[in-house]
Amino acid sequence: MSSLFARLAKAKSRLLGTAPQEIAVPFELACDCGHRVTGIRRTSYQLATCSACHNSVYVLPVNVYPATRRVKSDVVDGPLVSKFSTVVRELLMGDSPAAEVASTVARPATPSEPSVPAYAAESPADSEPTGRKRRRRDTDGREAAVPTSDQNSSTGVPGPLVVPLARKSFGTRLRRIFSPTRLLALAGIAVLVSTGWWTVHQRQTEQARKNWRSEMDRAEDALKRRDLVTLYDSLLAAVKAAHTLKRSDTDVRIAESLLQQTEAVQKLSSLDLVSLMAAAVLEDGRTLDSSKANDVCSSLSGQYMVFEAALRPGEPNQNAARLDFPLVINNQPVRILVDSAILTQYAQANPALPLLFTARLSTCTPPSGPDSEWLIVLDGTTCSLITTEFHAFQLGFGGKMIPDISATVQRQGKFLRTRNVGRSNSPAEDKSAGVATVQRKAAE
Helix, strand or coil: CHHHHHHHHHHHHHHHCCHHHHCCCEEEEECCCCCEEEEECCCCCEEEECCCCCCEEEECCCCCCCCCCCCCCCCCCCCHHHHHHHHHHHHHHCCCCHHHCCCEECCCCCCCCCCCCCCCCCCHHHCEEECCEEECCCCCCCCCCCCCCHHHHHHCCCCCEECCCCCCCHHHHHHHHCCHHHHHHHHHHHHHHHHHHHHHHHHHHHHHHHHHHHHHHHHHHHHHHCCHHHHHHHHHHHHHHHHHCCCCCHHHHHHHHHHHHHHHHHCECCCCHHHHHHCCECCCCCCECHHHHHHHHHHHCCCEEEEEEEEECCCCCCCCEEEECCCEECCEEEEEEECCHHHHHHHHHCCCCCEEEEEEEEEEECCCCCCCCEEEEEEEEEEEECCCHHHHHHCCCCCCCCCHHHHHHHHHHHHHHHCCCCCCCCHHHCCHHHHHHHHHHHCC
16 A cells, blocks of 8 residues: 555656655665665765775766656656656556666677676766766666677677567556555545545435424424514525435425415515506507507516416316416406416315415516407416415415405415325424424414
């Protein structure tokens, strides 16, 4: 594992361009006495002392230039993409040996030329005297004595020194890539990541359970005190916690319905539908001003309004149902369509009974002629049945002014609680008492 971390640290320094300062480069030089001097190169030159004869040996600093065909270096040159590919390739395949640095090295030589080490073959300009003896400069690569071909030796003709390339087999490369150390490291990282994710998930789930219970209790108290702002904030937090728990039981649907009702009360439009449409007629009282009619439709689109009407089934080729809303303005009827599953289910369970609900106006189309009608389409996703007298009162439907409102609200609340009874709740997430209490207290 330590070897893997060391390779990662080396790859990071090479990628960031800090290899000469962070990567340790060892050296091994031959002293005149025959002893070998070893150590670590520095960022500047140094004088190493031989432990046998105590003479000083000049040591070159760390190579700060990119690798060449003869000299190996840890500095990577080129654009960032090239550096990244080189570092990743060496991480996967391993560091290339010194023999692969140069594919072919051409050096003129004669048959009578003796085998001389690399440091002795340098020019006098490359060597610097230190003390009483001349000190030789070292090289960054190891020299290997490679014999020439038999043909060149027999004829006496000098030829190039060819360094053979060691080609690795596919199995060797595969074993290097999927080494046991790397597989163990990957397995450890996977276990660590999965454990961390599971711990965070468990904490979020437990916190969501606590938020669900506390926010529903807070909503109940706000409904008793008729505090609309606190009720909205608590219901919003409770619904968010229920979504985190992935709950879809009756209690959650009731909480979502209360949240929609509260949001509709806060966003209820103050525009008068009848007055706006009546003002779109010219002074003669019969001709419709198309410009004013378009302005009326533009102002009504996106507004939240409350409706009290029965629901008629839609036509066979239409999914939208029609509100039994007998409204005629200047001899032009108003047709309101809505496609909502909850409204349709309530109308099927309670036919011929009016509905009290809120919805957002999706589109409004003015009449195209004297015999046409106003067409209003409601957004079915925003339709919400009014299930508390508090919300009905906030929408302008007081129990004393309209005696049937109380019965309608109680009937709609009962329908919402008994809707989809066959679905079972999770025992660990059961909090039905709090939500049911909210509905019972709202009916008081």
